Amino acid sequence: MVLRVLLVDDHRVLREGLEAALNALPDIAIIGSVGAGADALARLAETHADVVVTDQSMPGMDGLELAASIRRSYPETRCLLLTMHEEAFLRAEARRVGAHGLLPKSTSAEELARSIRLVAGGGTAFPPEAAAPDGGREGVRLTPRERQVLNLIVQECSNVQIAESLFISVQTVETHRKNIFRKTKAQSLVGLINFAHANGLVKP
Template structure:
């Protein structure tokens, strides 16, 4: 990266108003330039390569490829572009998953503009930036207790689908689905599958 040139930023967020607001704020910084924007996590690697981006600011919840998957793809691509997760959803599980995926930083969208700009600069220098209150909460909660199959079943249960539909979608027997749901309910200390799915979602485990 040329230290005399502005930092080249890529923004990925499926909410166009939020993306435009971030772009306007960051373009005010004399040492930054937003060179590409997208509403799709799937486009991040190609855009980072095409525009020689230094830092990609990624929302978590995007349709298709989400920000955490995009961060992992960016890491695997071998490009020099670093990944900073900037999200409304400050969930501990998201932080853990993002860092495991290779993200270089994680901040929430209500961070003051000067702090966001500082986070971008620090990430560009190879430093790791994590929202301190979220880091503390993540440590206190620990990692996800759910198995991969329990996560799959709860994810499918989020919209209230009946057991038989979940079983058909995941190619499992209804009995196996019920067993996974029962285990997940116990691990989340809830009473119903809807509550278990909501807790797992809110903690970023899904």
């Protein structure tokens, strides 16, 4: 059986390198290579993919959002995330949204191919669980709206600007901010921003 794989990464050179390496294998066929989450969903509307391999950190729709959309609209398609941030928090988020694997972007083509076969066969490909160095923040669960607010906080937007951008009230923004600080256990704005960067939650 030849596995149909869709590649998603906003870096064209990386996509082309993966495409060449994976297409050389007899049991994997790259059926598309796109640079954005929206393009990936458009491609899936046209043709079936057994596995989507996507970068986590992309402009616009990131890998977590794409994985969640794929789970809702194409539940038969498996999703494998590639990331530069090997953090327990990101691993937990990937599981929560329905991704089937999370690998560092430094993973070799050979290991990536093994992981593609694994998730296509019903397995998962996540890094081993590790003790959290920050008091257990791997259990953090941010809602999609909280993640949007967090990204705008990192961009130094005021509560008023965030409210206008998301079409919500300033009071609602303040509630989201309190929940984000409580969930992440950040003690300051600088600590919150560092947490967001360290866990790959900031869109480039």
